[in-house]
Structures are given as C-alpha cells and as structure tokens.
Amino acid sequence: MKMLTLFFIIALSTLSINAQAFTFNNSAKLVFSQDEVLVNVAANCTNLGITNEELLSLVGSAVDNFWNQSPTSRLKLRKGSVVNVAAAFHTGEICVSGTNCDPNPILKVTNDILISCNENTVNFPSTAILGVTIPNNISGSTIQGALVLINDQAGNQFEDKTKNEKISIIAHELGHAFGLGHSKVEDSLMYFMTMSKRVALGRDDIDGISYLYPKQQPKAGCGTVDFDGGTGPNWWSGLFLGFSIIGLSELFRKRKNNTKAI
Amino acid sequence: MTNMNKIIKPTFKPIKLSALLLTTLLLSANLTYAANKAPAGNRQADLNVSLGNLCEYIGTYQTDSDGSKNTCSFLPSLALSYEYYFTPKFALAPQFGATLPKKGADDTINRMTLFALANMKYRTNYVNLIGGLGFYFTRISGPGGEQELNNGSGTDSFPLPKEAVYSRNVIVNLGLGLDFTDTFSGELYTYIFNATESEDRAFSIGAALTYHFGDVL
Numbered sequence: 350m351k352m353l354t355l356f357f358i359i360a361l362s363t364l365s366i367n368a369q370a371f372t373f374n375n376s377a378k379l380v381f382s383q384d385e386v387l388v389n390v391a392a393n394c395t396n397l398g399i400t401n402e403e404l405l406s407l408v409g410s411a412v413d414n415f416w417n418q419s420p421t422s423r424l425k426l427r428k429g430s431v432v433n434v435a436a437a438f439h440t441g442e443i444c445v446s447g448t449n450c451d452p453n454p455i456l457k458v459t460n461d462i463l464i465s466c467n468e469n470t471v472n473f474p475s476t477a478i479l480g481v482t483i484p485n486n487i488s489g490s491t492i493q494g495a496l497v498l499i500n501d502q503a504g505n506q507f508e509d510k511t512k513n514e515k516i517s518i519i520a521h522e523l524g525h526a527f528g529l530g531h532s533k534v535e536d537s538l539m540y541f542m543t544m545s546k547r548v549a550l551g552r553d554d555i556d557g558i559s560y561l562y563p564k565q566q567p568k569a570g571c572g573t574v575d576f577d578g579g580t581g582p583n584w585w586s587g588l589f590l591g592f593s594i595i596g597l598s599e600l601f602r603k604r605k606n607n608t609k610a611i
Numbered sequence: 612m613t614n615m616n617k618i619i620k621p622t623f624k625p626i627k628l629s630a631l632l633l634t635t636l637l638l639s640a641n642l643t644y645a646a647n648k649a650p651a652g653n654r655q656a657d658l659n660v661s662l663g664n665l666c667e668y669i670g671t672y673q674t675d676s677d678g679s680k681n682t683c684s685f686l687p688s689l690a691l692s693y694e695y696y697f698t699p700k701f702a703l704a705p706q707f708g709a710t711l712p713k714k715g716a717d718d719t720i721n722r723m724t725l726f727a728l729a730n731m732k733y734r735t736n737y738v739n740l741i742g743g744l745g746f747y748f749t750r751i752s753g754p755g756g757e758q759e760l761n762n763g764s765g766t767d768s769f770p771l772p773k774e775a776v777y778s779r780n781v782i783v784n785l786g787l788g789l790d791f792t793d794t795f796s797g798e799l800y801t802y803i804f805n806a807t808e809s810e811d812r813a814f815s816i817g818a819a820l821t822y823h824f825g826d827v828l
Contacts (some may be wrong), residue, residue: 358612372758372769404795413810419751420668420804421778478763530769531760536674541761546678555672556722560751566805 372530372557379484379528380561381424381492388412388463388523389429393439394466396501398508400513401431406557407512408464411520414548415538416527419555424562426523438465443472443481443498452485458494459486466501473500479507479518479543482525495526510543517547529557543553556574637694656826658703659696661798663819664688665710665724668804671813687711688817694828708743716755717770720753726802728784739788741800747780780804796821799825 382588390405397404405428412426437455444450467473472481477498486494499522502509507515517538532539537551550558666683674681692707697703705728712723728745755773759766786800797820804813 374759374769378770378772388752417810418671420671420811421780422811423778425810434766474764531762533758533760536676541763544676546676547673548678549671549673549680551674552672555668556720556751559749559778563749563776564782571690574666594650608689 372532374482374525374528374530378410378561379487379490379492381527381588384423384562385425385427386527387427389432389461389463391430391434391465392461393434393436393440394499395529396468396503396505396508397466397499404464404532405431405565406425407428407516407519408523410516411523414516415520415523415550415554416549416558419558421555421559421564422557422562423564424527426462431465434463434465438463438496438498439467439501440469442468442469443467443485443496446471449513450483452487452496453484455494457486458496460494462495462497462523464497464499464522467498468502469498470501470502472498473505475501476500476502478506479505479510480522482522483552484528492528497522497526503539509547513547514543516542526558528561529554532557617648655696655821656828657696657823658825658827659682659692659694659796659819659821661690661692661706661708661819662687663690663798663817665802665815665817667724667815668813669816683816686713688819690726692730692821699771702732702734704741704743706730706743707810719758720751722752723750724748725750726782728782730784732788737789739790739798741784741786741788741798743784745782745784745800747782747804749778749780751776751778780805793827794823796823 359400388408390392390401390408392401394401394404399407409428413427416422416424416426435455441456442453443456445453466543467481472478480497482497484492486492497519499519507518521538521543522608529539531541532551534540534551534553535542536542537550538547539554539557577583618724664683665686665688667681667686669682670680672681673679686712690709692704692706694702694704703791707725708729709726710724716807725748726745728743729747730741730743732742751772752775753772756771757768758771760769783803783806784800785803786798788796788798790796796819800817800819802817804815805811
C-alpha cells in the first residue's frame with residue numbers, strides 16, 4: 350500500500366498545467382513604493398457626457414471592484430478627489446514628439462495617479478482609442494506619479510459605453526498606471542480590448558499585480574524579528590512557529606508525566 | 612494605448628475534476644466505521660502525507676466573457692504533516708506543502724504555492740476538527756524578455772517578468788477530517804486569506820487524501 354501511495358504521488362508530481370502571462374508597461378519593472386495610491390480626477394472633461402463627480406465615482410468602482418480585490422497584492426488604490434490642473438492636461442501630448450514616448454514634462458504628475466480628459470489627436474488618432482496611460486514621474490525604479498488620459502474628443506466612444514464598461518476601461522488604464530502592460534489572455538482585464546461583461550479581474554491580472562506588489566504578511570512591527578519578504582519565502586518563520594508549538598507540547602507532556610510520577 | 616472597441620469571445624473553461632472526486636470520496640465514507648474502528652494514525656505521534664486538490668480564491672476572478680467567476684480548477688497539492696498527540700484527542704500538527712507548479716502555454720510564467728501551517732486537530736467520535744494558522748507563499752516567475760502584443764493602434768513590445776517573486780499571506784485554516792481506515796483519512800478544508808480585511812478577503816477550498824505512516828520518527 351505504501352508503494353501504491355508513493356506511485357500516485359510521483360505520477361501526479363509530473364503533471365503541469367497551463368497558466369497565463371502578464372507583462373510590464375515599461376522597459377523595466379517600475380512600481381509605486383507606497384501601499385496606498387490615490388487616484389485623482391482632473392476637472393476638465395467636456396465631452397464624456399458625465400460630470401467630474403460621476404467620473405470620480407466610476408474611479409471608486411474601478412478600484413473597489415477590480416484591483417483592490419487581489420488577495421495576494423499589497424497595493425490598494427484609493428478614490429481621491431476632483432482637482433484643478435493646467436489646461437495643458439486637456440490639450441497636450443502625453444509623450445515628447447520624436448521620442449519613444451519620453452514623458453512630456455509639462456504633464457508631469459507630482460504624486461499618485463491623475464486621470465484627466467484629453468483631446469489631443471496625437472494621443473488619440475482615432476475615436477476608438479479610449480485611453481492612454483504612462484507613469485510619467487519616475488525616480489529610479491519607483492513610480493512617483495502616473496497620468497491617465499481619457500479620450501475627450503467630440504464623438505469619442507467612451508461616452509457611448511455602459512457604466513460597467515466605463516468602469517472596466519478606467520480599471521484597465523489604472524493597471525497601466527501602476528506598472529502593468531497588456532496581457533495576451535482574453536479573459537484578463539489587461540487584454541487590449543474591452544469585454545462587455547467584465548466584472549472582475551482575471552487570474553492573470555491577479556498574478557501581475559501580485560508580482561509587482563507582493564503582499565508581505567505579517568508586516569514587521571516592533572522587535573527584532575525580520576519578516577521582510579517578497580523575493581523568497583520566509584521558511585524560517587514557519588518552521589519556528591511549527592516547531593515551537595511541538596516543543597511546548599513536549600514540555601507540557603513531560604511536566605504532566607512528572608506530576609503523575611510524584 | 613488602448614483599443615477597447617471590440618467584443619471578444621471566451622477561450623477557456625476551468626477544469627473541475629479532482630476536487631469533485633475527492634469530495635465525493637469523503638462524503639461517501641461510512642461514518643460508523645470511523646466511530647467504531649481505530650482512527651487513522653491513532654498513536655501518540657503520526658507522520659502523514661496528503662495528496663489533494665486546492666481550489667484557489669473561489670469566486671474571486673473572472674473566467675469568461677459572460678462574467679462567470681472561478682469555481683474550482685485542477686491544482687494538485689502535496690503536504691507533509693507531523694501530528695503530535697498530547698491528549699488522546701488533541702494534537703498539534705505542523706504541516707508543510709506545495710501545489711504543483713503551473714507552466715505557461717507560451718513559457719512566459721510559472722506559478723506555484725507553498726504553505727507552512729501550525730494546525731491543531733481534535734478528534735471527535737465521527738470526524739476530526741482541524742484548525743490552524745500559517746503562511747501561504749505564492750511564487751511567480753517568468754523567463755524575461757519581451758512579448759509583442761496588440762496595443763490598440765498597432766503592436767508594441769511589453770517586458771515579461773523574470774526573477775521569482777513571492778507574496779506571503781497569513782492564512783487561517785479550518786477543516787474537517789474523516790478516518791477511512793487505520794492508514795487512510797480524508798480532509799476537507801478552507802484557507803481564509805486576509806481574514807481581518809473584508810476588502811480582499813478570499814477563500815481557497817481543498818480536499819485531500821492522507822496516508823498515515825504512524826509513529827515512525
């Protein structure tokens with residue numbers, strides 16, 4: 350029977366299963382350093398057919414229904430507020446002309462994520478392009494700020510989308526803002542096309558945000574135990590925990606036996 | 612740049628077989644057998660190995676274009692546990708295990724999970740109650756390089772992940788076990804992720820068949 354058990358273990362251990370692939374939005378792995386990132390909305394939309402407050406409400410749904418649902422990621426996006434920005438955010442190019450999309454310094458976002466409406470035809474050569482996003486304030490491998498531009502041209506197709514589609518479009522662009530690129534997996538939010546019934550992240554999205562922002566529980570507090578992780582599993586803490594309990598129980602048993610002997 | 616103006620079609624359905632099989636096995640077991648016979652691993656200590664299936668993050672992520680969410684997929688798990696009984700009914704049972712690595716169809720990503728749990732086990736006349744705390748590590752890695760993907764108005768190169776990254780969750784484990792014979796038992800359990808945070812709380816459900824080696828250490 351033991352041999353049979355061993356056989357099944359070996360047989361199953363040879364199996365492998367298909368998974369999916371996510372990518373990064375930049376030439377390198379760039380991330381926000383903080384666990385919570387605000388998403389603010391610029392008060393400059395004219396052709397979206399919704400108010401600034403309604404757009405901010407969509408942002409709240411986008412972060413709550415999508416990215417904040419990942420159980421293995423530390424990043425939490427928070428709905429910010431409606432802010433006033435320079436007119437250039439509505440008219441300017443997101444990249445410097447003639448470059449491989451070097452961020453336009455005029456549109457530099459100081460911190461967190463800013464969603465702005467924009468009608469520039471270089472950014473949006475077609476009304477079918479709904480949004481463009483780049484982290485445009487980078488220090489080393491850290492994103493300080495990122496800019497999301499929504500197509501605000503007259504006749505834009507964002508306006509005609511359902512509420513749920515608008516939410517998923519914003520969520521998709523936010524994925525770019527914190528560092529994810531497109532996914533080849535169609536069920537993924539980060540797939541380049543929309544899905545009419547997109548209601549949650551795909552598994553590939555969860556893998557992507559978890560790769561960029563791995564959750565590290567428990568967080569280190571006072572004391573000297575180092576629970577920092579992210580690049581390797583902290584087996585020692587698990588071993589320490591398990592064998593401490595075994596050791597304590599052994600002590601407990603011996604004391605109990607000694608008491609009986611007396 | 613994003614072109615979101617087209618409708619896509621679903622491409623895959625999750626595989627749901629091993630969990631169903633193991634669950635059926637558990638539910639069809641004869642309870643009176645467990646009540647009248649010596650339970651599996653009925654010793655002061657017991658080394659055992661479990662083979663099962665883990666259904667990760669039930670209802671958390673979308674699986675098709677109709678808005679369906681995940682139920683259970685094929686993810687075999689293997690675990691080693693050492694139970695130490697300090698009363699006839701109560702045991703401490705640290706457990707270590709892993710799920711089998713998943714390899715991408717295009718070799719772009721590998722994912723596997725590892726877990727280390729400090730479980731407690733309490734025997735009743737019919738079932739074994741299992742509870743504990745532990746760590747759940749998710750390992751994600753890729754080959755690096757770039758992938759050419761559609762970018763709305765054309766294609767673009769997107770970098771792929773390279774070095775392995777681990778996320779680490781503290782999980783709560785709750786389960787029920789049933790002794791089939793002196794050497795075999797079955798368990799149903801759930802891992803609760805982010806138990807104190809409603810925002811991203813998630814549940815994984817598993818079923819396992821356990822072989823008990825007994826007090827061999």
